[in-house]
Amino acid sequence: MIWRFVHRWLGLVAGTLALVLGITGTMLALDPLRNAVQAAPTESDLPLATLVERIKGTVPGAEEIRHLPSGIFVVYAFEDGQAQAVRVDPADGKILGDYQASLLPRWVKNLHRTFLMDDPGRITAAMVALAMLVLSVSGLLLLLRRMGGWRGLAGPVRGTLPQRLHVLSGRVIVLILALSSATALYMSASTFELITLSPDTEPEVSSQATGQPPLPPDQIELLRSLRAQDLERLNLPTPDDPQDTWRVVTAQGQGWADQYRGQTLAWEASTQAQRLYDWALLLHTGEGAWLWAVFLCLSAASIPLFWYTGLLMWWQARRSRPRLKGNSPLTQADSLIFVASEGGSTWGFAQALHDALKAMGRQVHTTSLENWRVPPAARHVYILAATYGEGQPPAHAQKALKRIASQPPTDAQVAVLGFGDRQFPDFCGFANALEHSLRERGWQPLMALERIHQQSPQEFARWGRALSDVLGQPVPLAYQPRLPRMASLTLLSRQDFPGAAGQPAVILRFALPDQPLARFAAGDLLGILPPGEQSVPRYYSLASGKQDGFVEICVRHTSGGVCSPYLHSLHIGDTTQAFIRPNPGFTLTGSRRPVVLIGAGTGVAPLAGFIRDNTRHRPMYLYYGTRDCKRDFYFGKELKDWQTQGHLRELHTTFSRMPDGGGYVQNAVQRDAQQIRTLLEKGALVRVCGSRPMAQAVKQELDTILMDMGKSLAWLKENGRYAEDLF
Numbered sequence: 001m002i003w004r005f006v007h008r009w010l011g012l013v014a015g016t017l018a019l020v021l022g023i024t025g026t027m028l029a030l031d032p033l034r035n036a037v038q039a040a041p042t043e044s045d046l047p048l049a050t051l052v053e054r055i056k057g058t059v060p061g062a063e064e065i066r067h068l069p070s071g072i073f074v075v076y077a078f079e080d081g082q083a084q085a086v087r088v089d090p091a092d093g094k095i096l097g098d099y100q101a102s103l104l105p106r107w108v109k110n111l112h113r114t115f116l117m118d119d120p121g122r123i124t125a126a127m128v129a130l131a132m133l134v135l136s137v138s139g140l141l142l143l144l145r146r147m148g149g150w151r152g153l154a155g156p157v158r159g160t161l162p163q164r165l166h167v168l169s170g171r172v173i174v175l176i177l178a179l180s181s182a183t184a185l186y187m188s189a190s191t192f193e194l195i196t197l198s199p200d201t202e203p204e205v206s207s208q209a210t211g212q213p214p215l216p217p218d219q220i221e222l223l224r225s226l227r228a229q230d231l232e233r234l235n236l237p238t239p240d241d242p243q244d245t246w247r248v249v250t251a252q253g254q255g256w257a258d259q260y261r262g263q264t265l266a267w268e269a270s271t272q273a274q275r276l277y278d279w280a281l282l283l284h285t286g287e288g289a290w291l292w293a294v295f296l297c298l299s300a301a302s303i304p305l306f307w308y309t310g311l312l313m314w315w316q317a318r319r320s321r322p323r324l325k326g327n328s329p330l331t332q333a334d335s336l337i338f339v340a341s342e343g344g345s346t347w348g349f350a351q352a353l354h355d356a357l358k359a360m361g362r363q364v365h366t367t368s369l370e371n372w373r374v375p376p377a378a379r380h381v382y383i384l385a386a387t388y389g390e391g392q393p394p395a396h397a398q399k400a401l402k403r404i405a406s407q408p409p410t411d412a413q414v415a416v417l418g419f420g421d422r423q424f425p426d427f428c429g430f431a432n433a434l435e436h437s438l439r440e441r442g443w444q445p446l447m448a449l450e451r452i453h454q455q456s457p458q459e460f461a462r463w464g465r466a467l468s469d470v471l472g473q474p475v476p477l478a479y480q481p482r483l484p485r486m487a488s489l490t491l492l493s494r495q496d497f498p499g500a501a502g503q504p505a506v507i508l509r510f511a512l513p514d515q516p517l518a519r520f521a522a523g524d525l526l527g528i529l530p531p532g533e534q535s536v537p538r539y540y541s542l543a544s545g546k547q548d549g550f551v552e553i554c555v556r557h558t559s560g561g562v563c564s565p566y567l568h569s570l571h572i573g574d575t576t577q578a579f580i581r582p583n584p585g586f587t588l589t590g591s592r593r594p595v596v597l598i599g600a601g602t603g604v605a606p607l608a609g610f611i612r613d614n615t616r617h618r619p620m621y622l623y624y625g626t627r628d629c630k631r632d633f634y635f636g637k638e639l640k641d642w643q644t645q646g647h648l649r650e651l652h653t654t655f656s657r658m659p660d661g662g663g664y665v666q667n668a669v670q671r672d673a674q675q676i677r678t679l680l681e682k683g684a685l686v687r688v689c690g691s692r693p694m695a696q697a698v699k700q701e702l703d704t705i706l707m708d709m710g711k712s713l714a715w716l717k718e719n720g721r722y723a724e725d726l727f
């Protein structure tokens with residue numbers, strides 16, 4: 001909880017300044033890449049004396065030689081009253097060209113280091129680096145909680161687009177950002193002299209004139225003993241100052257030598273602090289390690305993305321957290337609602353329940369689950385709990401189970417309502433754990449545990465009806481999902497199917513609307529608002545992606561339903577209100593792995609969409625069960641065409657109501673166990689779409705196949721290779 005608070009507020013406050021560091025850091029990280037291209041190779045055992053000899057030959061006025069971390073040798077000279085800096089080739093001392101420290105204007109570096117404000121700016125930059133370090137550490141802790149520990153860290157990321165972007169880039173980059181911030185802090189500490197890098201005083205040394213001319217470099221002991229490769233900086237003695245000395249700086253230390261007698265006058269080894277500084281500089285700038293500079297560049301460039309997606313996440317969570325009206329004090333309430341939510345959507349359901357119970361005359365207190373306490377006045381307790389990671393609670397409710405365990409049961413009756421997603425191996429795992437723990441401790445159930453899939457308003461309404469029965473009074477639940485912006489879709493064409501059991505179906509193709517419609521792919525959901533029911537959308541799996549240029553769904557007529565009869569009544573040219581709801585758990589990644597698609601009835605729609613979009617001819621195998629090939633073989637003609645075009649490698653159909661039709665789709669899976677096993681061994685992905693009973697039977701068959709391989713369906717899910725979309 002505390003980490004979430006710190007991460008959120010620090011991100012919001014320090015984020016804007018971090019943005020400046022991120023953008024300038026991205027630009028600065030390009031320098032090491034340019035330098036790496038310019039560096040000429042150095043022989044590994046070239047004596048420093050030889051290098052100096054070569055350089056003196058080509059740059060007679062040389063005063064200082066610098067060996068940059070990138071490998072470039074730069075010679076600073078003063079010739080004809082003009083200071084110059086040139087790059088030289090260590091192989092022969094030849095001048096390669098003028099040296100320019102950076103192509104960027106100097107103010108970019110100053111902006112990065114000081115926000116263009118000297119010391120106050122330097123202090124601000126150091127504070128922002130500290131904030132970034134805390135943000136990285138808190139981000140990592142939140143990530144670990146969210147993904148269910150280190151093991152889950154590499155797992156598939158789900159959630160809204162900003163959440164996925166934030167988490168995906170976060171898990172790659174958080175360590176680099178932490179390192180960049182820590183190294184920046186170390187360098188700032190040395191700038192403010194909180195760390196002493198080397199002794200303040202230099203040794204009192206001077207050359208002793210012998211009456212002879214100065215010795216050539218190859219007679220200077222220090223230059224002979226050092227390798228050019230280890231050089232950081234060399235100052236040559238000034239010709240008109242007989243007391244001046246040679247001065248050499250390397251990573252190991254610095255030394256002074258007499259220009260007339262050649263002997264070493266003093267040697268000071270580098271301090272530990274200096275060596276650490278050198279490392280910090282390398283890790284922070286990437287100078288001398290171009291591959292690292294690439295990572296630095298990418299991680300700095302990701303800061304604006306973090307900032308923006310973090311801001312969106314904060315805004316979304318804020319918007320979805322209701323402002324509860326008339327929250328009774330805890331001790332006076334007869335009904336308590338406890339909420340465990342990460343993304344905020346569960347709060348919307350809690351608000352609906354809160355309002356309904358209030359309308360029924362109850363005294364209601366609604367709060368977060370970590371505040372669990374049930375005073376004696378409470379008669380009914382409701383826990384609305386979402387699940388994250390591998391069946392884990394949302395971050396703020398980590399200690400809820402412990403807290404619940406610490407209080408003995410009262411006379412209150414408790415109902416647990418789980419919120420989750422069936423795509424995850426542990427569907428509503430946290431709600432299950434809560435239910436189990438409460439019952440074990442002797443809390444009385446108000447009603448059995450219910451689990452809501454993908455925030456379904458319909459399932460919530462069903463739970464509300466069950467609650468009405470238990471309370472003996474209608475519970476006026478008015479849940480209003482926050483609906484995205486609607487687009488008006490015009491029907492282009494329809495393909496009607498009579499259906500096998502008096503249940504006709506239709507494939508509806510709509511034109512892409514003029515208003516912007518969110519990006520979508522086959523497998524995402526189209527939310528439709530039937531007229532007269534403006535708050536509860538119905539969702540249909542999309543059989544097309546945006547690139548197809550139309551929006552296509554397959555709808556079976558449900559008698560007594562609201563939305564499907566409405567959709568069936570549409571004529572060409574009619575319009576309907578709709579929006580896209582991403583279904584990230586049911587996408588296909590862009591790899592070349594084979595794909596086994598298994599579907600029945602109208603569940604074939606998203607699978608047909610995957611096949612339609614398979615222009616790269618990835619091996620796809622479809623197992624498709626319907627009842628009658630003449631009455632409900634949806635996409636039948638298209639599937640055959642796609643097979644001819646190479647989009648679909650194999651089509652296996654079963655028609656359950658036809659003699660010799662092959663039974664159900666699971667029978668086809670069973671018959672083809674050998675082939676499916678081979679595909680799974682090759683890393684195949686599996687996507688299943690259709691009814692729950694069908695999926696159950698298919699899963700049994702898949703589990704048997706996987707068991708022969710020493711694996712399980714849970715293993716396939718954990719590896720992101722199995723996903724289902726069921727209704």
Ligand SMILES: Cc1cc2nc3c(=O)[nH]c(=O)nc-3n(C[C@H](O)[C@H](O)[C@H](O)COP(=O)(O)O)c2cc1C
Binds near residue numbers: 341386419429
């Ligand atoms: C990263 C992530 C992990 C999730 N893990 C699970 C899980 O293990 N089991 C499950 O049933 N649902 C899981 N879900 C689905 C959420 O529990 C579900 O969307 C819930 O309605 C979110 O409620 P909230 O917005 O109040 O946090 C996960 C969702 C995300 C984004």
